[in-house]
Amino acid sequence: ADGDFGHRVLPLAYHVDYWNSIGWEDPFSSAQWSRRQERYAGVLRAGRLYTPQLVVEGRVHTVGSREGEVRRLIREALARPRPAKVEVSATASGDTELRVHAGATLDGAVDGPQELLVALVEDGLDTKVQSGENAHRNLRNDHVVRALERATSVDGSRGAHGEGDVVFTLDPQWPLAKLQVVAFLQDRDSLEIQGAAATPVAR
Numbered sequence: 001a002d003g004d005f006g007h008r009v010l011p012l013a014y015h016v017d018y019w020n021s022i023g024w025e026d027p028f029s030s031a032q033w034s035r036r037q038e039r040y041a042g043v044l045r046a047g048r049l050y051t052p053q054l055v056v057e058g059r060v061h062t063v064g065s066r067e068g069e070v071r072r073l074i075r076e077a078l079a080r081p082r083p084a085k086v087e088v089s090a091t092a093s094g095d096t097e098l099r100v101h102a103g104a105t106l107d108g109a110v111d112g113p114q115e116l117l118v119a120l121v122e123d124g125l126d127t128k129v130q131s132g133e134n135a136h137r138n139l140r141n142d143h144v145v146r147a148l149e150r151a152t153s154v155d156g157s158r159g160a161h162g163e164g165d166v167v168f169t170l171d172p173q174w175p176l177a178k179l180q181v182v183a184f185l186q187d188r189d190s191l192e193i194q195g196a197a198a199t200p201v202a203r
Contacts, residue, residue: 008078010182010196011143012119016051023131028144043191058191083110084154084195088118088183092203096170102151102183103163104195112189114154118166119182120147122174146174154185176201 014033015026034049041049044061052064056073057080064070088102104116125141152164170176184196 009074010184010198012121012145012182013141013143014145015141016049018049019051019132024129024135027127028125028141028146032148033145040191043189058186058193082195083108084114084185086116086183086185086195086197088181088197088199090181090199090201092170092176092201095172095176098168098170098179098181098201100151100166100168100181100183101163102166102197103161104154104183104185105161106154106156106158106185106194109158110156110187110194112156112187114156114185114194115188116151116154116162116164116183116185118149118151119145119184120168121180121182122146122178123180124178146171146179151183153188176203 014036015028015030016034016037017026017029017031018034020026020029037049037053040046040055040061046061053061054064054070055061057077060073062069062073084104084106086104088100090098090100092098098120100118102116102118122144123142125144127139127141129135129137129139147168149166151166152162154160154162179201180198181201182196182198185194187194
């Protein structure tokens with residue numbers, strides 16, 4: 001997020017893998033993230049897969065390079081009340097394990113069951129692109145999702161609460177100072193996000 005939005009926006013960058021056949025492989029890409037985009041495309045009726053795609057609160061999508069439209073969609077999202085309160089804490093156990101506790105409470109009823117998901121995110125990653133439209137460029141990558149796990153489920157009733165624990169195995173190449181954890185409550189079917197919270201990693 002930039003200065004206009006402060007810490008109210010929690011970006012998550014899922015690097016898809018279907019461009020890896022052009023001669024340069026994105027080191028942060030995953031088939032799991034491509035499948036996640038496919039789910040969004042179906043629910044949001046995007047019609048086709050494209051990049052860079054930006055999805056706001058699981059409700060709307062646009063081309064991520066359209067700055068004016070992106071800012072408008074974020075402003076509209078920030079003006080809406082959050083149906084859920086989310087809390088998260090994360091503590092590293094040595095250099096190989098990260099223990100996360102997350103919880104969510106619904107202030108009002110929503111449609112259907114919700115999933116409390118926890119993403120492990122890394123900032124400050126640089127890559128030298130070898131081919132494609134960004135060939136010979138050095139790209140800065142922030143908010144890169146390294147792992148995504150489900151902490152628990154929450155039903156859609158008013159006042160419903162759920163909490164759970166997630167354990168991430170840490171890669172030695174992921175500096176703890178560049179990691180943060182984002183927890184968010186997402187509708188299982190519509191994929192709308194009801195609330196989110198983030199925390200840095202503590203030892």
